[in-house]
Amino acid sequence: MKKILTLVLALVLGCSCLVAFASCGEKTVAIGVQTGTTGQYFVDGDADWGFDGIEGYESKGYNNGGLAVNDMKNGAVKYVIIDEQPAKQLAKKIEGIKVIDVALTEEEYAFGVDKAQPELLASINSILAEMKENGKLDEIVAAYATGDGITPVTSATFDASKADEQFVIATNAAFAPFEYKDGDKFVGIDIEIAAYMAEKLGMELVIQDMDFDAVVTSVGKNNVDVAMAGLTVNETRKQSVNFTESYYNAAQMLVVLEDEKAFDDCKTADDVLAALADELK
Numbered sequence: 001m002k003k004i005l006t007l008v009l010a011l012v013l014g015c016s017c018l019v020a021f022a023s024c025g026e027k028t029v030a031i032g033v034q035t036g037t038t039g040q041y042f043v044d045g046d047a048d049w050g051f052d053g054i055e056g057y058e059s060k061g062y063n064n065g066g067l068a069v070n071d072m073k074n075g076a077v078k079y080v081i082i083d084e085q086p087a088k089q090l091a092k093k094i095e096g097i098k099v100i101d102v103a104l105t106e107e108e109y110a111f112g113v114d115k116a117q118p119e120l121l122a123s124i125n126s127i128l129a130e131m132k133e134n135g136k137l138d139e140i141v142a143a144y145a146t147g148d149g150i151t152p153v154t155s156a157t158f159d160a161s162k163a164d165e166q167f168v169i170a171t172n173a174a175f176a177p178f179e180y181k182d183g184d185k186f187v188g189i190d191i192e193i194a195a196y197m198a199e200k201l202g203m204e205l206v207i208q209d210m211d212f213d214a215v216v217t218s219v220g221k222n223n224v225d226v227a228m229a230g231l232t233v234n235e236t237r238k239q240s241v242n243f244t245e246s247y248y249n250a251a252q253m254l255v256v257l258e259d260e261k262a263f264d265d266c267k268t269a270d271d272v273l274a275a276l277a278d279e280l281k
Contacts, residue, residue: 032068035061036213064174080255103251112227112241144177152185155207172212
């Protein structure tokens with residue numbers, strides 16, 4: 001019996017060693033992303049988004065880009081891929097990192113409106129058109145590029161009895177410069193657009209802050225009218241909301257440690273992907 005047990009144990013150990021040996025040749029590196037964002041789908045691959053994924057890399061999701069960058073500095077992930085403007089905001093605030101200024105994707109941001117409110121969609125599109133024509137949209141975006149003229153916004157308290165008087169938006173206030181917190185106030189490009197729209201609609205603005213991956217699916221529930229959170233338009237999200245006209249062109253970008261030189265000569269997305277492949281060799 002002892003001989004049989006010894007033989008079985010040897011076989012098990014032998015198989016384990018073979019599996020371990022076979023996996024030794026595989027090298028998978030983690031890239032930090034914000035959970036539920038385009039960056040995650042870009043790294044992992046997704047047919048709906050038209051992304052093939054980055055071979056040899058896997059995403060590690062975080063609630064916001066700052067957490068991903070801090071984990072990169074601590075060695076838990078190799079790189080970070082997030083939206084261009086949030087990436088550049090983080091590079092200004094956090095020492096020891098830099099953004100590779102190459103667009104990895106081409107995206108359009110829009111707001112997601114409750115499908116049961118087509119009249120609200122029409123109104124928001126009309127206000128957006130007005131903001132583009134009168135320069136208000138450019139003014140708001142420019143304020144966050146320079147840091148001058150930023151206007152913090154206070155959310156009204158939600159009141160179910162005032163459904164017709166309140167403009168309720170869902171956001172993720174961890175996505176500067178589009179939405180973030182300053183004390184108990186909300187700040188950001190989307191936030192100021194929302195405040196402008198609420199005024200034009202003659203309504204109180206109520207801001208509901210939540211995890212990013214809940215923003216779109218919250219619309220139409222608990223009186224949420226619109227998702228405003230730096231949202232890229234795609235077919236899956238269209239199942240939950242009706243998108244407004246686009247108001248901002250965006251892209252994903254690679255964030256690396258400041259002393260990383262492998263991507264310094266990259267000019268195109270293909271150059272970045274080729275450099276990522278080389279880093280695995």
